[in-house]
Structures are given as structure tokens and as C-alpha cells.
Amino acid sequence: MPIKETGFRLAWSIARDAMWIVIPLLIAAAIFGYKYHFPKRIAADYPAVEYRTGEPSSAEHTAIHVKGKLYRPLFRDRYFKGRIAIDKYDFTASADYTMFTVKFNSDVLNGWGSFGYSAYLNRTIKMEMLGAIWQHDDMKELKFTISEPIGASEKQWKGLTLIAPADTIEEAVAIEQAFSEREQTYLQPPP
Incomplete structure (x- = not known):
């Protein structure tokens, strides 16, 4: 033993x-x-299409320039620090304006984030909230819902959507549809 x-x-x-x-x-x-927070450096230029939902003839071409870092902490919401400049909206590229950190809330519409800028101009603070943003695959696809009127203090979404990367309205609608399907999957109750 x-x-x-x-x-x-x-x-x-x-x-x-x-x-x-x-x-x-x-x-x-x-x-x-x-x-x-597992940062990932993002530096990308995308062709983009802005259009009113349900009105393909309203499509306008623009470009989006993304530069910054996407932070991907474990078990928490992702967030982006840097600058997203949209050619159509000059203030987004202006050195006078600073972009707010975008937090992609995983609990809200499958990753919704608020998208805006602030500036200190003529001894006053100016805030410009552009709308909402969604990203997919580490910012390889972007969807913006633009609140109108631009420059006003009170805004609402009237169907103006900006999608990147897209060269045509058909590509933009397909990407927007993919975002919508991910949102619907997210909103479905568990079996």
C-alpha cells in the first residue's frame, strides 16, 4: 500500500x-x-450612394473616407475613434469639426451607432448630428441614415440613406437589404 x-x-x-x-x-x-480592446486600424476610401428609401431615381454618388481605429473589446460594444468624412458634407472633413466616438450598441438594432461632430466656432460650441451608422465586417460595409434638415437643431429621418461601398443604386440597395436582414434576424425572438 x-x-x-x-x-x-x-x-x-x-x-x-x-x-x-x-x-x-x-x-x-x-x-x-x-x-x-483589440484595436484595428482602419484607413479606407469607399464609393458611396445616397438615396431616399423607395426612390431609386434620387440616387447621388459620393465618397466616404474612413480613418481611425475600430476597438473590439471582448463581450462589450465595439466603438470607433477617428474620422469619417463624406464628400457631400464638407463639415465632415473640416479640421474645425471633431467627430464624436461612435459606439456601436449591440443591443440596439444589431449595432446602431450615433454619428455626429462638434466644433468650437466663434466662441460657441456647434454640434452637428448627422444621423445613425451601422457597420459590418470591421467597417468594410457602412450604412448611414441621415437626419434632415442638415444644419438644423431639430431633425428627423425622412428616408435619406447612404451606403458604402457602392457604385450603383442596385449595389446600395443590396447592401442595405443585407443590413435590414441582419437587423430582422437580431429582432426575432429565440425559438
Whole structure:
């Protein structure tokens, strides 16, 4: 019997010593995973189409320039810090305006984010909320719902949508449809 008891004690001793290494490593990994936000540098120029939903003849071509970092923390909402400039809206590229950090709320319409800018001009703070933004696949696809009228303090969405990357209204509608399907999937109750 002493051989089995010695083997058990040896195994227990090794397991106990290993726990002194494994547990601190697991704690360090958990802290790292919580604190580190896994940034991804984004620098992209996209062709874009702006149109009114249901009115293909209203399509206008523009371009979107994205530069900044998309932060992807574990188990929390993604957010983007940087600048998204839309050629059609001059203030979005102006050095006077700073873009707000966009937080993509995973609990709201499958990743909705508020999209706006602020500036300190002539001793007053000016805020320009452009509307809402959704992104897919680390900002490889973008959807904006533009609130109107631009420049007014009170705005509402009247169907003006901006999609990138898209060269034609057909491409824009297809991407917008994919965003809508993801939103509908998100809104479905679990089986």
C-alpha cells in the first residue's frame, strides 16, 4: 500500500504546484481580455450612394473616407475613434469639426451607432448630428441614415440613406437589404 499512497501524494504535489502557475495565468489572461480592446486600424476610401428609401431615381454618388481605429473589446460594444468624412458634407472633413466616438450598441438594432461632430466656432460650441451608422465586417460595409434638415437643431429621418461601398443604386440597395436582414434576424425572438 505505501507505493500507491506515495504515487497519490506525488500526483497531488505536482497538481498543487501546477495550480500556483495555472491560476495566476488564468487571472492574467482574464484581466488582459477585459482591459485590452483589440484595436484595428482602419484607413479606407469607399464609393458611396445616397438615396431616399423607395426612390431609386434620387440616387447621388459620393465618397466616404474612413480613418481611425475600430476597438473590439471582448463581450462589450465595439466603438470607433477617428474620422469619417463624406464628400457631400464638407463639415465632415473640416479640421474645425471633431467627430464624436461612435459606439456601436449591440443591443440596439444589431449595432446602431450615433454619428455626429462638434466644433468650437466663434466662441460657441456647434454640434452637428448627422444621423445613425451601422457597420459590418470591421467597417468594410457602412450604412448611414441621415437626419434632415442638415444644419438644423431639430431633425428627423425622412428616408435619406447612404451606403458604402457602392457604385450603383442596385449595389446600395443590396447592401442595405443585407443590413435590414441582419437587423430582422437580431429582432426575432429565440425559438
